Structure formats: structure tokens, C-alpha cells
Amino acid sequence: MTDTLAPAGPFSAPERDAVYRAIKTRRDVRSQFLPDPVSDDVLRRLLTAAHHAPSVGLMQPWNFVVIRDPSVKAQVAQAFSRANEEAAAMFPAERRALYSSLKLQGIEQAPVNLLITCDRTRDGATGLGRTHAPDMDLHSTVCAVQNLWLAARAEGVGVGWVSIVTDADLRGIFGLPDHVVPVAYLCIGHVAELHTEPELQVKGWANRLPLDDLIFTDRWGQH
Structure with a gap:
């Protein structure tokens, strides 16, 4: 294989602004989904973006299970409802x-x-x-999630991450083998509107932390 190199200079200003716009306006979508179908071409582009995520050792540990069957969705929704009732009692x-x-x-x-x-x-x-960081495969898979999410924003497609569901339920519903870990269950669809701020901030659950409070120099706690 011939090694090839390409220029590493910055993007043009409009290209750079588009990347930062996708980052800053990405939202976790829950209630704004439109019934319009997501075309195979768009979905393929999103999966391609995910597949181009960085992965340690080029391990590419991800797989993608695409779900359109209403009966399968219903099973996941029931699993969510059970977990959500348990979660509510924890607060x-x-x-x-x-x-x-x-x-x-x-x-x-x-x-x-x-x-x-x-x-x-x-x-x-x-x-x-x-060899010394065995969870890098999991971290790499999360990079694939983020790639897909930003690509979806550029496509005008909303994404919501459903984390209130147990691994055991997802394993049972989808027949996952023992060596395969469910990392992200995502809802994907077109949206007409997005919140200008994170929805949980709009609803009063939490606020974005000041960046300067989170930056240290050379060692922990040293601003």
C-alpha cells in the first residue's frame, strides 16, 4: 500500500464555521421528531460518518443495528418504561x-x-x-456516536440517546453475544425545530458549566 499525504492546513472560514455550528447546535432530541422517513441515502451517510471515527489501533470495534420494525421498538420502549420507573425513585x-x-x-x-x-x-x-488501557475500544465506539450525531445535525436530522434502559434488556431484545456490549441506543429522525439551548437547561434540570472553571494548567486543580 502506498502511503499518501494531504495538506493539513485549516479549512476555509465557511467550512470551519459549519463544523463549529454543528457542534454548538447539536441537541439531544426527544419530542421533535417528524414522521417523515429517513432515506437510505441519508442513513448511509450517517453510518459512513460513524465508521470514519477515530479508533485506537484502528480496531473499529463498532457494529450498527438499524431498527425500523415497530414491534422491536415497542419492546425497547417497554424496557425503557421499566427502567424509567426505577430511575424516578432514585431522585x-x-x-x-x-x-x-x-x-x-x-x-x-x-x-x-x-x-x-x-x-x-x-x-x-x-x-x-x-495493552494498558483496555477500555479504549469502548471510548472509540463513543467517538463513532459523536461522528454520527454531528453528521446528523448537518443533514437536518435529529438524534436522541436513550440511556435509561438496561444492558440486559438490550442484550435480550437483540440477541447480543457475550463479547458484544451495547454502547448507545439512538432515536433518529427529521426535525423541524431544535431548542436553542439544551432541553434539560430549558426545562430547569441543569445548566452548562463555565468552561474556565474546568480548565487546569499542568496539574489537577491548578487554574
Whole structure:
């Protein structure tokens, strides 16, 4: 294989601005999904973006399970409902009412659901870059999720991450082998509007932290 190099200079100003716009306006979508189908071409572009994510040792540990079957979505929605009831009871009383008022999934409303998994055997027993950091395969898979999410924003497609569901339920519904870990269950569909700020901030659950408070120099805690 011939090694080729390409210029590494900055993007043009409009290209750069588009990247930052996708980053800053990306939202976790739960209730704004339109019924319009997501075309195969658009979905393919999103999956291609995910597949071009960085992965340690070029292990590419991800797989993508595309779900359109309403009966499968219904099983996941039931699993979410069980987990969500358990989750509500974990919050203090003063937060419980607000938690229960939040819409935290769009499983059956979104035209497409997507399960992104991590195959923990993909790079063999000793993978490059995992000898001392064995969870890098999981971290690499999350990079694929982020790539897909930003590409979706550029396409005018909304994405919502459903985290309130157990691994055991996802394993059972999708027949995952033991060495495959469910990393992200996503709801995907076209949207007409997005919140200008994160929805949980709009609803009063949390606020974005000041960046300067999170930056240290040379060692922990040193601003």
C-alpha cells in the first residue's frame, strides 16, 4: 500500500464555521421528531460518518443495528418504561416531579432507531493501544456516536440517546453475544425545530458549566 499525504492546513472560514455550528447546535432530541422517513441515502451517510471515527489501533470495534420494525421498538420502549420507573425513585423528592415531567425518549416516534455496539474481541487478545488501557475500544465506539450525531445535525436530522434502559434488556431484545456490549441506543429522525439551548437547561434540570472553571494548567486543580 502506498502511503499518501494531504495538506493539513485549516479549512476555509465557511467550512470551519459549519463544523463549529454543528457542534454548538447539536441537541439531544426527544419530542421533535417528524414522521417523515429517513432515506437510505441519508442513513448511509450517517453510518459512513460513524465508521470514519477515530479508533485506537484502528480496531473499529463498532457494529450498527438499524431498527425500523415497530414491534422491536415497542419492546425497547417497554424496557425503557421499566427502567424509567426505577430511575424516578432514585431522585430526591424535590427533583422527582421535574424528572417525571421530562420526556426522555422518542423510541416509537422516531422513524429509525439505531443500536451501536462494541465488539470487545474485534482486535484480538492484545490490541494496539489497549495493552494498558483496555477500555479504549469502548471510548472509540463513543467517538463513532459523536461522528454520527454531528453528521446528523448537518443533514437536518435529529438524534436522541436513550440511556435509561438496561444492558440486559438490550442484550435480550437483540440477541447480543457475550463479547458484544451495547454502547448507545439512538432515536433518529427529521426535525423541524431544535431548542436553542439544551432541553434539560430549558426545562430547569441543569445548566452548562463555565468552561474556565474546568480548565487546569499542568496539574489537577491548578487554574
